[in-house]
Amino acid sequence: MGRWLFNIYRLGLKELRSLKTDPVLLLLIVYMFSFAIYAVATGAKVEVVNASVAYVDLDQSDLSGRIVDAILPPEFEDPQRISAAEVDRVMDDGEYVFVLSFPPNFEADVIAERVPELQLNVDATAMVQAGNGSVFLQQIIADEITKFESQDDTSSTLPIDLIVSAQFNPNMKSTWFSSVMQIINNVTILAVMLTGAALIREREHGTIEHLLVMPVSPSEIMLAKIWANGLAIIIAAILSLWLVIQGFLSVPIAGSIMLFIAGTVLYLLSVAGLGILLATFTTSMPQFGLLVMPVLVIMNLLSGSTTPMESIPEWLQTMMQASPSTHFVSFSQAILYRGAGMETVWPDMVVMAGLSAVFFAISLMRFRQTMASGQ
Structure with missing residues (x-):
């Protein structure tokens, strides 16, 4: 077990060094968790503003x-x-x-x-x-x-005294919703893209052959790629919550960031495994990008991050329960918007853990086949 963990640790450091030397991916991470969030939150508003x-x-x-x-x-x-x-x-x-x-x-x-x-x-x-x-x-x-x-300009007469209390977003500003949801969606996008790109990069640079002759197992290689790229995503997400969301946009975070991070770690095991799974079916970055785009579009649009799950047909709601993104969105919204604690979000965490195990097992099986064939 000690040797297994040490190999995962050392291979993960290799992934971090490889990521450090890739300016395009570094720029993508910075962009996705900074300007992309700010631009969407301040530009794509759902309120009625300046209607002609x-x-x-x-x-x-x-x-x-x-x-x-x-x-x-x-x-x-x-x-x-x-x-x-x-x-x-x-x-x-x-x-x-x-x-x-x-x-x-x-x-x-x-x-x-x-x-x-x-x-x-x-x-x-x-x-x-x-x-x-x-x-x-x-x-x-x-x-x-x-x-x-x-003939009374002070008020309109109503038979009732209606008092509206808007919870969690008292000013009903779309910025409060869209900015946080951008972080949640970007975690999904980057987790799939970075881990998949890491495997594609091994092939394009010819280092996949080096891994094949090393005394390491496919599970060690996969877990190393997941923890290294997942660490970069989690750090970027935390900085974005503090600097962009709470700093520049002045959006309050209601719940525990540490609890959010714990759930994100569970979620990353599944979506990062999905990225590796998709990468095993492709041989180049363009192919990988074309395969990833429709998957990410479906995961984000039907996860409840854009429209409420209740607005989706019931049969599709049932199908989307098999997607970890659906439970991650529910988990994140409960914590970051409503300040929920473990007693509220533990069912979503249990489901995410189960789905992570399933996705990881499927991805590992496919990755072993790929390693064995030398592709």
């Missing part, structure tokens, strides 16, 4: 003016007035996401309780802004009409 609005006012009344004046930044740009003849053209050209049309006698019909029709045209190709923005505009219109009818 135009309006057609055939009524030109006090009520229509009040509604237009209530459409304010930062959710919306200043509404632009257009003619009725321009509606089709501006919607076809994509100049505005929303076009609001006030019919003639709109205010008079409201006062007379004749239920006038107010048309809101929405460019639904801008899906997030279209869905959330239309809800905001409907609320603005309803509030202004209620205030107009009651």
